[in-house]
Amino acid sequence: MDKHSGTITNHARLHIPDVVNASNADDPFKLFYGKTPSLFYFGRGALWHALKTMELSAADNIIVPAYHCGVEIETIVMTGIQLRYYAIQEDLAIDLNGLASLMDTGTKALLLIHYFGFPQPVEAIRDLCISRDIVLIEDCSHALFSCYQEKPLGTFGDVAIFSQRKTLPLPDGGALMVNNPLLVAPFPSGKPGEFMAIKKAFGMLARTTLHIETRTGLPPPLSNIVAILDRIIAKKAGIRYSAGHEVNLDRCTLAMSRTSTWLMNGTRAEQIIETRRNNYLWLAKSLQSSHCIKIIKEELPDGVCPLFFPIMTVGINRQELQDMLAAAGIDIFIFGKELHESLPTHLFPGATELSRRVVCLPIHQELSLSEMVYITDTVQRIVQELEHADHH
Ligand SMILES: Cc1ncc(COP(=O)(O)O)c(C=O)c1O
Structure with a gap:
């Protein structure tokens, strides 16, 4: 094959059958993990709330990986806790001794990222955290539906966060799973503008169906329709929600949209x-x-x-x-x-x-x-x- 028709995108796109098959019947979290987490607009909101379940002070520290996307670190920085970085080797491995040497009485939590869906030695790290009374936050943003020794990732840590919009073609979606019964599961306090989610889903569908490359803009009359929708949304919701690298605390309180939840529940x-x-x-x-x-x-x-x-x-x-x-x-x-x-x-x-x-x-x-x-x-x-x- 010399030339491929259309772009092979790096994330799955939304198709009309995804919408046709969507339903409110089965929550894939419930089916796969055996429980329903708190659903947030983005993973960063879930992480922010995970940190809020702990009583943190500016004198406390959290151990975080040196290889990261930046958004998770910025979310942590916004809580005021001190960061201590641990090394990630080129094969994504972690040196457990190095990890242990960073821990002291001020260490309250450890963030563990399962890069690209591949499990880190989560049992050994969980045992280390338990022995030091440290909260283990599993970052499963890349690891939806991934298991370690037949047990889903996200069920080992005291808490786990997800960003299901990375694996699934969804306009928005993050999740917080609280496994430690001593921590209180928080829920999002704000509702996102539903128009925004519908518009995003519509844009995703239009791009797929009309084979419009993500890099280029929409042709008229679609661009005109989108401009009109944008104006309606701005009037209704007053804000735009960006998934860029900035962390906006108001947005962190938002729930996953109903549109996105509905689409997610059609997932197999x-x-x-x-x-x-x-x-x-x-x-x-x-x-x-x-x-x-x-x-x-x-x-x-x-x-x-x-x-x-x-x-x-x-x-x-x-x-x-x-x-x-x-x-x-x-x-x-x-x-x-x-x-x-x-x-x-x-x-x-x-x-x-x-x-x-x-x-x-x-x-x-x-x-x-x-x-x-x-x-x-x-x-x-x-x-x-x-x-x-x-x-x-
Ligand atoms: C490892 C990791 N953690 C957390 C996040 C935050 O997820 P979201 O973009 O849904 O806020 C991301 C992606 O941005 C990520 O790659």
């Missing part, structure tokens, strides 16, 4: 897990580490529902690879491109390398085998071209 977890796993396994089988790219996770353990297929650019320029893939219609994602400004990067070479070199290839539930073949062929071709150009 088993199908999503199976397709994501098959697509991941395809790439793991077809792409090899070389002196240009390094596969971060060659193995896909049982029970993992991966968010992406992460690779590291080694001998080639990441931006060049990203641009060439975009020109071939493949939209990649970069996680942790801008690390939080409070991180002393020179002390954390692993996280800094990940931040500079990671490329997340799409493997989501919407991609067919022929699209996966196209991704493999294109990555191989471009890597060869870049390698070749490097030699001359």
